[in-house]
Amino acid sequence: MALFHLTVTQTKRSAGQSAVASAAYRSGEKLFSEYYGEYSDYTRKGGVICSDILLPPQAPQEYQDRQTLWNAVEKAERGGNAQLAYSFDIALQNEFSLEENIALARQFLSERFVSRGMICDFAVHQPDREKGGIPNPHFHVLCPIRPLDESGKWGKKQRRVYRLDDDGNRITGKDGKPLFDAVATTDWGDPTTLEEWRKAWCDLCNAKFAEKGLDVRIDHRSYERQGLDLLPTVHEGATVRAMEKKGIRTEKGEFNRWIKATNAVIREVKNRIAALFDWIREAKAELAKPQAPTLVSLLTVYYSQRSAGAYSQKGKTANLKEFNEVFNYLQEHDIFTLDDLEARTAAVSSTVDELKKKLDAQTGRMKEIRQLYEYADTYKSLKPVFDGLQKIKFAKSREKYKAEHAADLRLFYAARRKLTEEFKDGVFDRKKLSAEYSRLEHTHSADYAKFKDIRSELQTLWRVRTNIDTARRFDERTKEQTPQNRPQTRHKKEDISL
Structure with missing residues (x-):
């Protein structure tokens, strides 16, 4: 793969x-x-x-x-x-x-x-x-x-580019020192x-x-940059992959399986719609003649021929039942011509696009909520480190403490910032997030079920396409075999003595 x-x-x-x-x-x-x-x-x-x-x-x-x-x-x-x-x-x-x-x-x-x-x-x-x-x-x-210079010695990661005024003089700050920008010496991090x-x-x-x-x-490129209407999965990491390989089902693994199942349905639906549009375009070109037959008349030809070739009454009954189902579908959606069929396919395609946008928003928000859970856990576990810093009054001791706990404090501040962006009052409400996540799961399941309904309708449209193609071929063969098109054969007269 x-x-x-x-x-x-x-x-x-x-x-x-x-x-x-x-x-x-x-x-x-x-x-x-x-x-x-x-x-x-x-x-x-x-x-x-x-x-x-x-x-x-x-x-x-x-x-x-x-x-x-x-x-x-x-x-x-x-x-x-x-x-x-x-x-x-x-x-x-x-x-x-x-x-x-x-x-x-x-x-x-x-x-x-x-x-x-x-x-x-x-x-x-x-x-x-x-x-x-x-x-x-x-x-x-x-x-x-850090790069190496031409002599093989370690060089500088950054160089100073001093800010200049219109006369080319260095601009100084309030402390009297010249202002400068730190510019990377390589493009490796660009x-x-x-x-x-x-x-x-x-x-x-x-x-x-x-x-x-x-x-x-x-x-x-990402799915979006490639123009693919697929939902992105979440990064699992080595630990999650190791657990999954051992048969231990994880939250991230389940989430990704859910996304992949949705993508499989989206991909199937999109491919079917694209194929239908291609076929409609080709069929319209062939049937765009004076008094072109309607879809129903073509389907009638198809099922009549299929029933004529059936060996049992059971087969004829099944053909009649299928014809009624297809006919009722076409009548229910006012589909009588290829233009009508194209319009219905376009409507189904628009519905798919709208559902895809909803699924994007739902899964995006669900990912945010999952991250907020992680931020909350980080905040809770590192809060004692932050509290320890607040208890230190002397500057020298505070700086030493900050240096010793730099990584933990950085993670704590990042988690606090993300939580504050979500909860303006500063109070993390896990119950509220869980309720929202459950609603999103329910809505996602409902929208996913709509995709299954669309897939079922596309199967009917596909059956219409296949049967019409068969009827068209039969109609063309019939025309070729009419008396005016049949080649004339001269027979030699024979005398027969009794």
């Missing part, structure tokens, strides 16, 4: 992370961190197929050693909240062999990363899977955020660069699919 996944996060001290520990985990090795004075041992970690370090030309060769490289990164970053590395997680393709996947990963990193002067520490993972599960081959990449990388990985995989003659492709 071809799939696209390319995400990037940052490894940073403010989140309690270590570049050495991250590298050890991804490579499945035991590495010592000089900054923290401790080992990170992941030698028992399974699923690591291979790992390697790709260096640009100016990088010191000793950086081929993983422990040397990441300790050098840690040493270059002095700040307690320093951003250490970019961390990429990229899915490989089950349609390719392991050797092909590894070669593709190396090509991608060499052409798109190393060529920009980036160091790439990458590892290919293929975790064990439960019986019947889908393989999940992927590779991780760690790249130092959203357009990430977009370029995502597209490049797709292009590389798709070229390989074409080379192997496989009729599958991947796309880095």
Whole structure:
């Protein structure tokens, strides 16, 4: 199953992370961190197929050693909240062999990363899977955020661009110091660069699919950007996927299964509608003649011929019953011509679009509520950390406390901000959210049932289409066999003596 996944996060001290520990985990090795004075041992970690370090030309060769490289990164970053590395997680393709996947990963990193002067520490993972599960081959990449200069020394992440007045003089602030903007020295963190990388990985995989003659492709764009009327699922994460593989059903897993079931119905309905429009267009072109037969007359021809060919009374009765059902449907919706059929199909299509918009709004709000639950849990668990800060009166002690609990405080403030945006009075009402979520589930189920009704009606429309095509072919054959169209044959007169 071809799939696209390319995400990037940052490894940073403010989140309690270590570049050495991250590298050890991804490579499945035991590495010592000089900054923290401790080992990170992941030698028992399974699923690591291979790992390697790709260096640009100016990088010191000793950086081929993983422990040397990441300790050098840690040493270059002095700040307690320093951003250490970019961390990429990229899915490989089950349609390719392991050797092909590894070669593709190396090509991608060499052409798109190393060529920009980036160091790439990458590892290919293929975790064990439960019986019947889908393989999940992927590779991780760690790249130092701080660039190397031409001499192989660590350079600057940012440079100062001073603000100038109309005369080209530096503008100073209230403290008398010149004002400046911090500008990144590389484009590695630019959203357009990430977009370029995502597209490049797709292009590389798709070229390989074409080379192997496989009729599958991947796309880095969202459903919305691709113009697909599908509902997006939620990110599950490694923990949820591991639980699901063991047969433990999770909330996120259930939610995604629900979304996927809805998408399957939407996709089927949309395909049927598109096919009907195509057929109507072709049929109208053929039947756009003087005194073109009506749909009912064509269907009468079809069912008459079908009954004539039936071998039993039971078959004739079934044909008559089906004809009545189709006829009643056409009469109920005032469908007598292809124009009427096209108008009805368009009405069904509009209904589908309206239902899709409602489902989008419902699932979007349900995701927000689920996130609010998570924010509330974070707020509750980290409130003691925040309260501890409020009890400290002396500035020096407060700063020390903030530094020690920076990651927790950042999460607490983010959770409080999100909850305050939802609850202006500052009171989190879980009961109210649960009631709203239940209403949304009920409404979603009702709207989903409407999709099933539409699918049933489309089956009737499809039956009309198939039967009319058959009747048209029969009508054309009948015309060809009329006496005026039948070729004349001259017979030689014979004398017969008795």
